[in-house]
Amino acid sequence: xxxxxxxxxxxxxxxxxxxxxxxxxxxxxxxxxxxxxxxxxxxxxxxxxxxxxxxxxxxxxxxxxxxxxxxxxxxxxxxxxxxxxxxxxxxxxxxxxxxxxxxxxxxxxxxxxxxxxxxxxxxxxxxxxxxxxxxxxxxxxxxxxxxxxxxxxxxxxxxxxxxxxxxxxxxxxxxxxxxxxxxxxxxxxxxxxxxxxxxxxxxxxxxxxxxxxxxxxxxxxxxxxxxxxxxxxxxxxxxxxxxxxxxxxxxxxxxxxxxxxxxxxxxxxxxxxxxxxxxxxxxxxxxxxxxxxxxxxxxxxxxxxxxxxxxxxxxxxxxxxxx
Amino acid sequence: xxxxxxxxxxxxxxxxxxxxxxxxxxxxxxxxxxxxxxxxxxxxxxxxxxxxxxxxxxxxxxxxxxxxxxxxxxxxxxxxxxxxxxxxxxxxxxxxxxxxxxxxxxxxxxxxxxxxxxxxxxxxxxxxxxxxxxxxxxxxxxxxxxxxxxxxxxxxxxxxxxxxxxxxxxxxxxxxxxxxxxxxxxxxxxxxxxxxxxxxxxxxxxxxxxxxxxxxxxxxxxxxxxxxxxxxxxxxxxxxxxxxxxxxxxxxxxxxxxxxxxxxxxxxxxxxxxxxxxxxxxxxxxxxxxxxxxxxxxxxxxxxxxxxxxxxxxxxxxxxxxx
Numbered sequence: 168x169x170x171x172x173x174x175x176x177x178x179x180x181x182x183x184x185x186x187x188x189x190x191x192x193x194x195x196x197x198x199x200x201x202x203x204x205x206x207x208x209x210x211x212x213x214x215x216x217x218x219x220x221x222x223x224x225x226x227x228x229x230x231x232x233x234x235x236x237x238x239x240x241x242x243x244x245x246x247x248x249x250x251x252x253x254x255x256x257x258x259x260x261x262x263x264x265x266x267x268x269x270x271x272x273x274x275x276x277x278x279x280x281x282x283x284x285x286x287x288x289x290x291x292x293x294x295x296x297x298x299x300x301x302x303x304x305x306x307x308x309x310x311x312x313x314x315x316x317x318x319x320x321x322x323x324x325x326x327x328x329x330x331x332x333x334x335x336x337x338x339x340x341x342x343x344x345x346x347x348x349x350x351x352x353x354x355x356x357x358x359x360x361x362x363x364x365x366x367x368x369x370x371x372x373x374x375x376x377x378x379x380x381x382x383x384x385x386x387x388x389x390x391x392x393x394x395x396x397x398x399x400x401x402x403x404x405x406x407x408x409x410x411x412x413x414x415x416x417x418x419x420x421x422x423x424x425x426x427x428x429x430x431x432x433x434x435x436x437x438x439x440x441x442x443x444x445x446x447x448x449x450x451x452x453x454x455x456x457x458x459x460x461x462x463x464x465x466x467x468x469x470x471x472x473x474x475x476x477x478x479x480x481x482x483x484x485x486x487x488x489x490x
Numbered sequence: 491x492x493x494x495x496x497x498x499x500x501x502x503x504x505x506x507x508x509x510x511x512x513x514x515x516x517x518x519x520x521x522x523x524x525x526x527x528x529x530x531x532x533x534x535x536x537x538x539x540x541x542x543x544x545x546x547x548x549x550x551x552x553x554x555x556x557x558x559x560x561x562x563x564x565x566x567x568x569x570x571x572x573x574x575x576x577x578x579x580x581x582x583x584x585x586x587x588x589x590x591x592x593x594x595x596x597x598x599x600x601x602x603x604x605x606x607x608x609x610x611x612x613x614x615x616x617x618x619x620x621x622x623x624x625x626x627x628x629x630x631x632x633x634x635x636x637x638x639x640x641x642x643x644x645x646x647x648x649x650x651x652x653x654x655x656x657x658x659x660x661x662x663x664x665x666x667x668x669x670x671x672x673x674x675x676x677x678x679x680x681x682x683x684x685x686x687x688x689x690x691x692x693x694x695x696x697x698x699x700x701x702x703x704x705x706x707x708x709x710x711x712x713x714x715x716x717x718x719x720x721x722x723x724x725x726x727x728x729x730x731x732x733x734x735x736x737x738x739x740x741x742x743x744x745x746x747x748x749x750x751x752x753x754x755x756x757x758x759x760x761x762x763x764x765x766x767x768x769x770x771x772x773x774x775x776x777x778x779x780x781x782x783x784x785x786x787x788x789x790x791x792x793x794x795x796x797x798x799x800x801x802x803x804x805x806x807x808x809x810x811x812x813x
Contacts, residue, residue: 188542308685308715309711309713309716357680361707364731372632374699375699376698386693390728392728394627394732394762400722405638409718440718
């Protein structure tokens with residue numbers, strides 16, 4: 168399997184680390200020559216491209232797209248038409264129409280396609296959901312999901328037209344994934360997205376209430392405009408007979424930087440007041456290896472298109488509600 | 491000043507403790523003879539009444555009403571017509587009409603009236619609000635207020651018709667006070683109140699979004715149906731240039747039971763990441779002494795009727811929205 172990473176900066180580096188750890192040959196495109204130099208030096212990549220057309224036309228079997236959200240459709244479809252399998256950073260696109268075109272292109276060109284949603288692979292959250300499904304806390308009545316940080320993004324991640332929005336469609340989509348994975352389908356969202364104190368053009372803070380088909384209710388908070396924030400549980404699941412919430416102490420101190428070098432998202436679940444120990448696994452390696460395995464065995468990709476579109480739709484529902 | 495405490499059980503005991511600490515003579519009515527014995531033994535009260543009419547007709551200057559919410563109007567108006575000043579546990583009443591009748595009766599009978607909302611006197615929260623008003627965190631964009639517990643109430647506090655609702659109109663009203671004290675007037679609330687796993691007939695959990703006239707947004711959570719809950723900040727105030735949230739470590743381990751015996755509500759504020767030390771004061775003594783002083787000096791009561799009605803209206807707004 169030969170891979171070309173399209174966009175080496177930022178999260179591209181986290182993907183690059185996975186290819187190295189998984190022993191997979193890869194080349195890199197970036198318009199920034201210093202970024203290319205970083206890959207040559209740190210990962211010994213043979214081929215680097217500063218022209219995206221050359222990168223797309225190279226002899227790789229798959230491309231890994233880490234570009235501004237607004238470019239997802241154009242570049243992914245171009246790659247698929249060249250016969251490449253495509254993995255792509257979230258969000259799938261900035262509109263459902265774009266997303267649908269991407270999925271249709273993968274069918275038409277008979278290539279695998281997957282959104283890289285590493286939160287889907289988080290062992291702690293998956294354990295928490297398993298505990299709910301095993302009825303350890305009775306019927307769930309309330310789910311609280313939140314994350315907060317102070318971000319002063321520049322470049323395309325501060326531009327509303329490149330992002331398709333603001334903080335929510337960028338980092339917030341992971342927490343939308345989390346609340347929907349726990350809560351399931353919703354019948355209604357009450358929400359507001361607005362601008363607090365960040366460098367973004369678009370919104371940087373969202374508050375929302377989810378009303379799930381199951382009858383349970385969700386509270387959601389995501390912000391890039393919270394200075395000197397406390398570290399608080401990212402998820403709480405409250406049932407008629409018990410509760411599960413994230414233990415903040417066992418969360419990596421910095422995002423994806425655990426003491427052991429294994430990259431994961433959430434601290435261990437606390438079930439009915441007792442910490443549950445989790446076998447940690449690297450979420451980036453899981454998603455990339457899972458995708459490559461699905462290509463090799465021609466099976467379903469491990470992260471479904473339905474979930475990628477579900478998350479985007481929820482975000483667009485929230486944006487439509489506006490302020 | 492001679493006081494009759496009408497309803498000695500539960501929170502009545504916390505009021506009784508204040509009369510003792512403030513050196514104020516008081517007598518007690520309760521229908522439960524064991525409760526009366528408790529007061530005779532622990533507080534050396536001379537007069538006890540197991541008949542409410544006798545208690546109301548005694549020679550006290552003021553009565554302190556700690557009865558089921560649904561009885562507030564009848565008993566308080568009866569006391570006022572007998573010329574007694576009245577302090578009364580929250581909520582003021584179960585409807586705005588009842589509340590208005592009570593206030594009108596205090597004017598007509600020329601007696602002082604006040605709702606005992608001890609959270610209004612909490613020195614930590616008042617310091618936090620002062621810091622916001624001193625512009626220490628810039629324009630506030632988000633306020634998060636929450637509290638959770640597992641309560642298995644029996645007796646009248648489990649009965650919807652006696653409570654005028656469920657957990658929100660009972661304990662939750664304090665946190666409504668908090669979010670409205672921070673956020674000010676609201677233009678709209680999105681909310682749901684519903685039943686989780688408690689012993690209540692009525693709702694035991696509320697999720698709400700407040701949209702304030704100032705432009706800021708509030709998230710609110712209150713539940714009596716959260717087993718094995720984590721201890722989390724009760725309030726977070728997020729501004730464009732900083733933040734203030736409650737330090738959980740300096741909150742009393744149990745409600746109103748601090749190590750020093752001084753009864754207060756919230757831990758110290760954390761302003762822009764740094765703990766702010768607060769001179770602790772007893773919230774029950776402050777409210778009762780404040781009310782008695784206003785009688786003696788014939789000045790305004792220290793907790794306004796407007797706030798008592800404001801809180802009730804917000805709760806009824808939330809209940810109207812229903813589920």
